[in-house]
Amino acid sequence: MKSFTYEKAQSPAEAAAAAARIPGARFIAGGTNLLDLMKLEVETPAHLIDVNGLALDRLEPLSDGGLRVGALVRNTDLAADARVRRDYPVLARALLAGASGQLRNKATTAGNLLQRTRCAYFYDTNQPCNKRVPGSGCSALEGLSRPLALIGVSRACIASHPSDMAVAMRLLDAGVETVKADGSRRLIPIADFHRLPGDTPQHESALAPGELVTAVSLPPPLGGKHYYRKVRDRASYAFALVSVAAILQPDGSGRVALGGVAPRPWRLESAEAALPLGARAVTEQLLAGATPTQQNAFKIPLVQRTLSAVLAEAQG
Amino acid sequence: MQASNIKLSRRELLVMSAASATMMAMPAVAGAQPASAGRARAPVNTPVALRVNGHLHELELDTRSSLLDVLRERLQLGGTKKGCDHGQCGACTVLVNGRRINACLTLAVMHQGDEITTIEGLGTPQRLHPLQAAFVRHDGYQCGYCTPGQICSAAGMLAEIEAGIPSHVSADLEARPLLSAAEIRERMSGNLCRCGAYANIVDAITDVAEGRA
Numbered sequence: 001m002k003s004f005t006y007e008k009a010q011s012p013a014e015a016a017a018a019a020a021r022i023p024g025a026r027f028i029a030g031g032t033n034l035l036d037l038m039k040l041e042v043e044t045p046a047h048l049i050d051v052n053g054l055a056l057d058r059l060e061p062l063s064d065g066g067l068r069v070g071a072l073v074r075n076t077d078l079a080a081d082a083r084v085r086r087d088y089p090v091l092a093r094a095l096l097a098g099a100s101g102q103l104r105n106k107a108t109t110a111g112n113l114l115q116r117t118r119c120a121y122f123y124d125t126n127q128p129c130n131k132r133v134p135g136s137g138c139s140a141l142e143g144l145s146r147p148l149a150l151i152g153v154s155r156a157c158i159a160s161h162p163s164d165m166a167v168a169m170r171l172l173d174a175g176v177e178t179v180k181a182d183g184s185r186r187l188i189p190i191a192d193f194h195r196l197p198g199d200t201p202q203h204e205s206a207l208a209p210g211e212l213v214t215a216v217s218l219p220p221p222l223g224g225k226h227y228y229r230k231v232r233d234r235a236s237y238a239f240a241l242v243s244v245a246a247i248l249q250p251d252g253s254g255r256v257a258l259g260g261v262a263p264r265p266w267r268l269e270s271a272e273a274a275l276p277l278g279a280r281a282v283t284e285q286l287l288a289g290a291t292p293t294q295q296n297a298f299k300i301p302l303v304q305r306t307l308s309a310v311l312a313e314a315q316g
Numbered sequence: 317m318q319a320s321n322i323k324l325s326r327r328e329l330l331v332m333s334a335a336s337a338t339m340m341a342m343p344a345v346a347g348a349q350p351a352s353a354g355r356a357r358a359p360v361n362t363p364v365a366l367r368v369n370g371h372l373h374e375l376e377l378d379t380r381s382s383l384l385d386v387l388r389e390r391l392q393l394g395g396t397k398k399g400c401d402h403g404q405c406g407a408c409t410v411l412v413n414g415r416r417i418n419a420c421l422t423l424a425v426m427h428q429g430d431e432i433t434t435i436e437g438l439g440t441p442q443r444l445h446p447l448q449a450a451f452v453r454h455d456g457y458q459c460g461y462c463t464p465g466q467i468c469s470a471a472g473m474l475a476e477i478e479a480g481i482p483s484h485v486s487a488d489l490e491a492r493p494l495l496s497a498a499e500i501r502e503r504m505s506g507n508l509c510r511c512g513a514y515a516n517i518v519d520a521i522t523d524v525a526e527g528r529a
């Protein structure tokens with residue numbers, strides 16, 4: 001690990017200003033992803049700004065009936081909150097499907113959204129990777145691509161977004177609240193938060209330099225039946241090969257988002273109109289234009305079958 | 317080279333074989349490393365006060381020190397084990413303010429003011445913690461390397477069930493979680509056992525959970 005200087009942040013605005021001012025600065029919250037990457041020198045920050053002391057660890061009701069989730073609310077606490085279990089069960093289910101008990105106790109809401117891909121070549125500093133070293137090439141295109149993405153990808157990068165929680169947040173149309181280095185605040189719709197790789201896979205989010213996530217706001221409860229179905233290589237403590245998050249209403253309408261198939265949580269509102277026609281019709285629209293590799297083409301039928309299982313369960 | 321001339325500790329041997337395994341898995345490709353990665357930076361030291369098992373330790377630490385390394389190398393609390401050093405095995409599980417975490421994936425400098433409990437603080441050879449006694453009774457280990465992490469994790473896990481926190485296998489998110497084997501297995505999935513003592517580990521934890529220990 002490269003050495004670094006360390007400070008405890010005093011306020012969100014000061015933290016954002018410091019992060020923009022100090023070269024090589026990074027925020028650290030739970031640290032479960034960042035420290036892993038620092039040990040491998042995939043991440044080499046020169047300065048860490050510890051934001052854990054900022055009072056961003058609360059859940060509070062919003063005036064419109066929604067719920068504001070502080071950026072530092074731990075994954076365990078978010079999944080265990082009575083309001084989340086009752087009104088946003090897809091979010092609780094997605095959180096509980098991810099990582100291990102120990103990691104969920106440490107990982108934060110904002111950190112989960114911002115976690116980096118688990119592509120083996122991103123992790124291996126001996127291999128080319130455009131996300132880690134822009135311009136060096138993508139080893140995964142001709143390499144081990146079974147867990148990786150097949151839609152929203154580019155010739156520069158086929159890394160998949162690893163988060164379960166983010167898929168539920170996208171399904172719910174959450175908003176990401178931030179403070180910028182100049183102290184101004186803004187709300188980024190989750191649909192615009194994660195960027196597709198294009199020619200610059202090193203840029204993964206809409207955040208400006210120094211910009212700090214302070215909360216994620218959930219809309220008023222949507223009702224309906226909530227599902228988060230995750231398919232993985234072992235029954236627990238593994239990343240999704242494919243996951244389907246869905247909220248289905250009694251009248252047959254609903255929402256669907258996918259995990260494990262794209263560089264960001266994958267949802268196309270236009271595909272949801274096809275829900276009454278069944279899983280095949282929805283999958284065809286959701287994954288239209290997909291460019292799978294030989295190794296991950298299995299994910300297309302797997303999405304359809306997983307969605308089919310969810311729809312069957314909803315019909316009881 | 318004569319085998320009798322080579323005197324390596326078991327630890328050195330393990331380190332060497334791990335390194336060669338990595339090299340074999342992924343041949344190096346020139347030019348893949350960022351130019352900045354090789355630049356040397358001076359170590360940064362900082363004072364840190366850590367409260368471990370009820371004792372306060374005033375230390376001067378490199379900011380890079382993981383909580384795990386400080387427990388083992390500086391405080392000589394070798395009960396907490398290093399398996400993977402990457403949050404994948406759970407051998408390093410300790411309790412921080414009563415909650416289980418991976419000590420390898422957190423910096424010591426981030427734990428000023430926290431109450432840290434390791435396996436040495438949970439019980440002693442004279443006064444075993446009920447989970448320690450149950451692991452002995454049920455043969456919940458073979459080599460024992462994962463055991464301190466399993467026991468700290470189980471202690472944190474039972475507190476999570478007690479607090480009503482659901483899991484991936486809880487059928488009803490809003491009901492009180494059950495103390496079933498399926499729940500215990502799911503909740504302990506962050507603790508690997510290379511010896512495969514899982515069946516006895518579940519039995520030991522079940523005993524304690526049901527108050528038989």
Ligand code: FES
Binds near residue numbers: 401402409
């Ligand atoms: S050593 Fe910490 S999880 Fe393996």
Ligand code: FES
Binds near residue numbers: 457463508
């Ligand atoms: S007893 Fe050997 S690793 Fe678990």
